[in-house]
Amino acid sequence: QSVLTQPPSVSAAPGQRVTISCSGSSSNIGNNYVSWYQQLPGTAPKLLIYDNNKRPSGIPDRFSGSKSGTSATLGITGLQTGDEADYYCGTWESSLSAGGVFGGGTKLTVL
Amino acid sequence: QVQLQESGPGLVKPSGTLSLTCTVSGDSISSNKWWTWVRQPPAKGLEWIGEIYPSGTTNYNPSLKSRVTISMDKSKNQFSLKLSFVTAADTAMYYCTRRRDGHSYFEYWGQGTLVTVSS
DSSP states (O other), X not given: OOSBBOOSEEEEOTTOOEEEEEEOXXXXXXXXXXXXXXXXXXXXXXXXXXTTXXXXXXXXXXXXEEEETTEXXXXXXXXXXXXXXXXXXXXXXXXXXXXXXXXXXXXXXXX | OOEEEEESOSEEOTTSOEEEEEEXXXXXXXXXXXXXXXXXXXXXXXEEEEEEOTTSOEEEOTTTTTTEEEEEETTTTEXXXXXXXXXXXXXXXEEEEEEETTOOOEEEEOOOEXXXXXX
């Protein structure tokens, strides 16, 4: 059972736009920055978005992030078949159980 | 270019101790970063295990705290993970990663190493 809640799967056609939600609480998303990771099949996670909406160098602007209250959203526009991957949100837990926390992951299928 | 590389036995017996090392290049583990372990059971999500700062300060996942030890060897630019009394539930891909102090995101990741707990 992951601390952050994500939909297990989403799908869309090439060229379309998709969003992935991440829900938490006041002790994690509500008071900390959110990051997003892309995990292509058989590879390690890769940082996609940090500090809610910033992109590391080399990440195309097709990927965007936002946060409102205790939820965050990853958006991907102009979907490509190469975007098929698992996507994870992450943040920090500020309660007595302090530490890094992740969502359960969302499998993106590009139809 | 920061690179992290995990190494260690791929098979550990139940009730034994899992021991992994992460070798860092392109950065000094004495710099102001938190050096972190994350694991991923087969076909499951990511789980934060714990981290260590150059001062020696450690933070551990409360659910694993009684069994985890993270340490560092500055002379070798390495940090290590020990997980004791392992069971099949500890079978996972183990990743080492880096977090900047004051930030919550993991910037660089190793390729991961699969550890299977089995007799």
